[in-house]
Amino acid sequence: EVQLVESGGGLIQPGESLRLSCAASGFIVSSDYMSWVRQAPGKGLEWVSVIYSGGSTYYADSVKGRFTISRDSSKNTLYLQMNSLRAEDTAVYYCARGLDIAAFDSWGQGTLVTVPS
C-alpha cells in the first residue's frame, strides 16, 4: 500500500527557514516524479514544486529561489527546504506522487506551516 506521511510543519517567523519531510512507503520515491502542493487556509490548491526520477527540479514562480525540493533514496523520503519564509507561505503542504505526466494519485495528510504577518 502506498503511503505518504509529511512532517516538519509549525509556527515559524518571517524570514526564517523550515524543512518539510515526506516519508514514503509502498513505492520508491526516486522511481516516480513527486511534487509538493500547498493550500492556504480556506483557499485552493497551488502547485509548488516537482522533482523527476532523473533528478530535474522545477518550482512555481512564487517560491523560486527560496524553496528547494530534494529526496533521499536511502530513506525513501522527499524534502522541501523553505527559506526566507513569508506570511503568504502559510498553508497546509502536501506531498504527492505523480501518475502519468500530470496527475497525482497519492497524497499525504499534509503538514501546516504558519508564518505570521
Added chain:
Amino acid sequence: QSALTQPASVSGSPGQSITISCTGTSSDVGAYNYVSWYQQHPGTAPKLIIYAVTNRPSGVSNRFSGSKSGNTASLTISGLQAADEADYYCSSFTGISTRVFGGGTKLTVL
C-alpha cells in the same frame, strides 16, 4: 501561470447529474490531454478521481466522468449522492516545468 477557471459553486439534488467546467488556454488545457480532477472533503487531502481527461483510477465510481473540448475540460457526476458534497479541483499539465490547478468548485447536494 494563471490558475484554471472553475465556477465557485454548483449544486444539485440527489440522483441528478451536474457538470463542473474548467477553462484554461491553448497553452495548458487546450494543448495537452492531461487534465486531472480531484475531490476534497473538508479537512482531508485531495483524492484523484479523473486523470488524462477521461480515465478513472481503480476504485473510483463510474458516476464520475471527464471530457474536454478545446480549452475547456469538464467533470460530470451522475446520480448525485450526499457523499459527493465536497470541493473539486481540476489540474492541467502545462509543460515539463509547471503544473496548474483550478480555483476549485464547491459542490452542494441539496
